[in-house]
Amino acid sequence: MNLLKRFTTRLKHYLWLVLALPAALAVIGFLVPVGAMPSSYQAQATVQLGSYEDPIFNETNPVILMLTNAPFYQQQLPQLWAQNEQELLSKVEIRDLNNRLIQLRYRAPSKEEAKNGAQAITDAFLNADRQHYNRREKLIDQTLSQLEKEKAPATDAAAGTRFVYKLQSLKLTMRPAQQLEQVSSSGASVTTLSSKKRAVLGAVIGMTLVLLAAALPEFIRKNNARGAE
Numbered sequence: 001m002n003l004l005k006r007f008t009t010r011l012k013h014y015l016w017l018v019l020a021l022p023a024a025l026a027v028i029g030f031l032v033p034v035g036a037m038p039s040s041y042q043a044q045a046t047v048q049l050g051s052y053e054d055p056i057f058n059e060t061n062p063v064i065l066m067l068t069n070a071p072f073y074q075q076q077l078p079q080l081w082a083q084n085e086q087e088l089l090s091k092v093e094i095r096d097l098n099n100r101l102i103q104l105r106y107r108a109p110s111k112e113e114a115k116n117g118a119q120a121i122t123d124a125f126l127n128a129d130r131q132h133y134n135r136r137e138k139l140i141d142q143t144l145s146q147l148e149k150e151k152a153p154a155t156d157a158a159a160g161t162r163f164v165y166k167l168q169s170l171k172l173t174m175r176p177a178q179q180l181e182q183v184s185s186s187g188a189s190v191t192t193l194s195s196k197k198r199a200v201l202g203a204v205i206g207m208t209l210v211l212l213a214a215a216l217p218e219f220i221r222k223n224n225a226r227g228a229e
Contacts, residue, residue: 022204025203026202030195041107042105047178049129073089093107118183129177130177
């Protein structure tokens, strides 16, 4: 009872503070402008790497290394690189999904920007991959054409036939990289509290501080009494 009485007496003694602090924080919460926090969206695309015996474009680790470093964007997406520069690399994430599958993720403030960015990077990679694929295919065609024109000695005929068969089989199994699904996005917009809610929150915080300040002397008194014992 003495504890409660002292606590109540202290609140009455500082009644002006009990009323003023919550009211002041409520006014501050209502009047102070707070901008909206930035939204965060992420878009992703899944790509199946090609198969035409290219040591860079057909292997997961070299592709991930390529897509997470500046030269690729400087060469393939100069406009996007000029807009973002090194910040672009922090927006891109490449994941290895095994079996020559990779997932490209791109983060941006808006859903549209995230989807456009992910698709632009995917398209740039697929275009570069297609160029390497076409060069490989052209080289095989030229080699086969040249072998058909040449007449190999009888001793080399069997080896030549096997080589032609190998090239023809390789051409049949070759394929460029491809996007397996449309770009999808996820994320949510983050907004701030309304002025009214900020005012209520300020009043609650103010009242909490007042009650803590009123109770603090009792905790100190109790600790001192224990120390004296």
